[in-house]
Amino acid sequence: MKSMDSILLQSKITLPIPRERLIPRERLVDSITYGLKGRLTIVCAPAGFGKTTLLSQWAYTRQLPCAWLSLDERDNDIIRFWRYMTHALARSVPPDNGKQMLQLADALPTLSTTSFLDALLNELFALTQDIAVIMDDYHTIQNPGIHDSLAYMIDYLPETTHLIISSRAELPFSTIKWMAKEQRNAIDTLQLQFTAMETQQFYRELSGAELTHRHIELLVQQTEGWITALQLIALSLRAEVNYDRFIEAFQGNHRDVSDYLFHEVMNKLPIDIYQFLVQTSVLGKLEASICNAVTESTNGALMLETVKSLNLFLIPLDDHNDWFRYHHLFSQFLRGLLKKTDPEQWLRSNRMASTALSELGLMDDAIDHAIAAEDYSLMETYLEQHIPAMLQRGEMTTLLNWFHSVPQSFTLSPELSLLYAFILVVTSQLPQAEIQLTRIEQICEGMEQKDHHKQLQSGILFVRSNLVFANGDFGKWFTYTQRILEHNLPKDPIYYNFNYNPSEPLVRRTALGLKGMLTPDTETIGTLFTGVLDAHGWQDSLINLYVKQSLCEGYYEWNRLHDCHQLLPSLTRAALNKHIPGLHIPVIITQARIHLVEGYYQSAHDRVEEALELALQFTYKAVWVETLQLFRIRIYLQESRISEAKKLIARLGISHKVRPTFNQEYAYLTLARLLGQQRKEPEALRLLEQLKPQSEREQLLSSLVEISCLQALLEAQRGQRNTALMYIHEALAIGERNGYIRSFLDEGTAMRKLLTMYRNHREGQACETKWTGVSEAYPAMLLQLFHESSTPSTERTSLPAEPLNRTEVNLLRLIRQGLTNKQMAAALTLSEGTVKVYLSRLYEKLQVSSRTQAMAASQELELEE
Incomplete structure (x- = not known):
């Protein structure tokens, strides 16, 4: 059986199949096609005007790849929104491009939205064929962050990509500049209304009703060309003899007309179909087995086929006619009818839907239905099961919305409440986390002093320690750590086994690695934290290993190679056992970097080769294979093997002609190094100028130092002394605050000369304020280290005691x-x-x-x- 997640995903990104015997709307189809010259088409009209039908009709008539995304209220989670959009794009582009896009989607929780969009736009720029991206029902999106990110995307769309958005309301962000540049096309209610000719064709071909010209004029006038009303009338006319009396009987606004006509249709249906429609209206998506569960019957498939044959507003969601939904207006009417006439059945149907969906593995929907059923105990049960998956997917907004939906009259279990507090900390909602933790502490005080109480108290201490650390209160963190040492840690592995690194070559580049920040406090905290985890049996947990690897990388940066050496053996063994590439690859790269410091270039190549063999077994292996190949290029550059470096980077398809993006920063920094050795300074500097704002936005200190160092070296290389001094000062300012050493020493002789020039120039202008932020002692210390041997001596006093065979x-x-x-x-x-x-x-x-x-x-x- 397919995974349930894939079923749900496919139904949202599958182009709806146009219904049979549709009225062709060439004028609107042509309008959309004309709009492809620009970047944006907006189809805006109230419910029931045929927006979805028009777009699917257009997509099926054009010889153009189309990515389709049906939106709903749950897509207000920005991670979920862009993940679905990326999957929709991936299935509409060539396989290689699609693979790259899916890797981006997997990296989403750890990338900022802007960095993710930069990378996604870069993939769109790589496409050679035009593509249309269709977003249906955008009015369901209320998240300002999504609006901002979509506006950003539109601003930078390549010419090959056209965005089509359907909505019941005006877009909540300005598109006026694109209208002024003739880049925006709009189709509104007036254009979507059926004309008299289309109305006449509709009734003649679809309903079989023989209406006079006067009937048609009256219908157009009273419905204002509203397609849903015309369809409802057609259904009602099946049982009418006196067309004149019926057509003249209704009037008023669209809401009144729809309610009246829906009642007309429903009252004339057989009782079994009526009951089926009402009971299944609770479902956002219909499938035979789920319909059976909700209606407590076994004829779900037959009933769905009957409803479809009667043209009762059933819309297919996949290519196999397995999944459907009701037309939104029809669904709203049915739900309102059920709530009004039988509120107990409303709750019962939602409860049964929740159970059925959970059995299919559709936990998102199961939780939503449990909430609709006001069965918060059931919601709690499913939420406890589903939280690990949600955290892995990074859909924090959805998760928090579920927590927020719980009324004050219902008390979550202390354990789940604690997880809620932990998620608030992870999402930086610190005041709310404080309130939640305080409430749990009060509950804990009233509990008996048993094992359950002790475990809860330990969890509180653990979460609160994370809270005070996130607040930057290191002193209070030390206090909480001492209290944790006196208790057991929480037993739930969810606290310890996030995969903190889905794509970075070094852990220091991640949020867990503090993005390159290094201070004595961070070392002390890291050491104490790992010591606590080791002492409580969590020595092999991911958080423990990632913190240790971050410490290891920090020791390397501080040039404490002995301390780095000491950590590496245990990390190597653990990384192999865990089979987590985000841990294993940084360990290998750190080992290889030490080999390079010691002058053992072939050993560094050996580490890369061994890691490449293992990387082929990883999920999403492409990103890790590329990372290792990029590191190999850096080794080549240290060996001055320019030819091999050029061949390998060409094989990876990395070019300075492409706009670099943050998620590929390591690749483009490697390319900049190669260009510099080829004396192509302008191309290299242009790449660095584009990368630097992204690193500043992400506050990635280690990257900012590397970029500034490279800019300084390249400017010095082409004789721009003052600019080189400015850039190296930037790097030194960050470096001194964090104690960086190897970032400078690893650049070799060229950096030594640059630092010498910096020191001499600074001594000649001692009073200049531009040197603020860097002490005289720091560059002097670096220069002293350059003069000392960076290779630890390995003195041996004797040959092997036993001869070698x-x-x-x-x-x-x-x-x-x-x-x-x-x-x-x-x-x-x-x-x-x-x-x-x-x-x-x-x-x-x-x-x-x-x-x-x-x-x-x-x-x-x-x-x-």
Whole structure:
């Protein structure tokens, strides 16, 4: 069976199939086609004027890829909105482009909306064929953040992309500038109204009613061309003999007409169909098994087919006629009828719908129906099951809306309330989190001192420690940590096993890694936090491992390579066991960076090669394979192997002609380095100028330092001394506040010369205020480190106590040549397993624990070449 999430997704992004015997509306179809010359078409009219039908009719008649998204109230979650939009686009573009878009969707919870949109727009710019993007029912969106993000997208749409939006109301953001530039097309109520000719054709072809010219004129006048009213009249006329009396019988506004006509239609239906329609009206989406559950029958499929054959406002949602929905107006009428005539049945039907949907795995809908049924105990049960999935998807707005829907008269369990508080902290709603935590603490005070109480109290301490940390109150954080040491931590793994890194090469670039911020307090907090988790049995939890890896990367930046070395072995083992690429790849890159500092370039390549073999097993492997290849390019550049770097970056399809986006920053920073070594400074600087505002917006300190350093080096390289000094001062200002060292040392001789120039120029202008923010001691310290050896000496006082045999000598020679285990096995005609055994014995004889140390030890041995 398909996953239920995929069923729900497909129904929202599947182009509705036009109903049979539709009246062709060429004038409107042509209007939409004409609008493709611009970037935006707006179809705006009240309910029942055929907006959806028109757009689906147009999409099926044009030879143009169309992405379709049907919106509803739940899409007011900005993550959900753009995730669905990306999936709609992905299925309408070539597979390679679609794959890139889906990777973007997966990265959404960790990217800002603007950065995500930059990346999505970049993918749209890469398309060679025109595409139409259709958003239906935009009036259901009330989230200002979504309005702002969509307006931003429209502003930067490529010429190949045209956006079509249908809504019952005017768009809540200004599009006047696009109208002034003739980039906006609009179809309104007057244009959507049926003309007399279309009305006559409608009744002749679809209803079989023989109406006179006078009847048609009267209908057009009274309905104002409102398509739903005309359709309702057609259904009612089936049982009428006196057309004149019936047509003249109703008048008033659209709401009155619809209520009157719906009553007319419903009162003439067989009782079984009437009951089926009313009971299933609670469902936003209809499927036979769910209809059976709600109606407590077994003929759901037959009834759906009957309703469809009677043309009773049933709209298919997929290509297989499995999923449907009622026309919005019809659904509203039926629901109002059910609530008014049988409120108990309304609650009962929603409760049964909730249970049926949960059994199918459609938990979002199940929770919504439990809330509609006012069965908050059921809602609580489903919410507890569904929270991990929602957190993984990053749909925090939807999750919080569910919590907010619980009335004060119902008390959530303390455990679920605590999770609510935790989510408020994660979403930076700190005052609300404080209120929620205080309430839970009061509840906890009144509980008996049992295991349940202790566990809840520990959870409160854990969440409150996160709250005070988010508030920046490090002193209070230390206090709470000491209290946590006296208690058990919460048992629920949801607190510990978020995947904090879906795409970054280093954990320090993530929010958990504080985006590059390094202070003694952050080190102390990180060390204490991991110590607490270790002491309470959470040593293998993701949050613990990610914090340790962030510490490890911090030690590398601070040039505390010994401390970095100490953390890496346990992190390597844990990363392999967890099989989490967001942890494993940063560990490998950190290992390789240490090899580079020590001068072991081949060992760094070995780490990359081993990681590439493993990365092929990861979900969404493309992003991690590319990350490792980009790091390999950086190794090539340190080795001055420009030709290999050029070939590899070309194979990755990364070009300076494309507008860089934040989610691909690592790639474009790598490209800028390559361009710099090719003496193409203008191209490299243009990339950096485009990337820098994005890093400033994300407040990514480590990236800002790298960009400013590269800008300074490139400007110095092309002789722009003053500009180079300005940029290096920017980098030093951030670097000194955070104690950065390796960001400067790793740039090598060119950076040493630049820092020397900076120091000398500054000494000559000591009174200048432009040097504010950087002490004289900081660049002096960096220059001193440049003059010292950055490779830790590995002194050995003796040769191996036990002589090496021939196989071990051959292994050591192959290690020095940089061969992998697999290559050594082939060279020696052995299995990889046997090679690993021999290597273990070799390391023992050499009194070393790694390939790097073995290479260092081999320098003292006289091996036959």
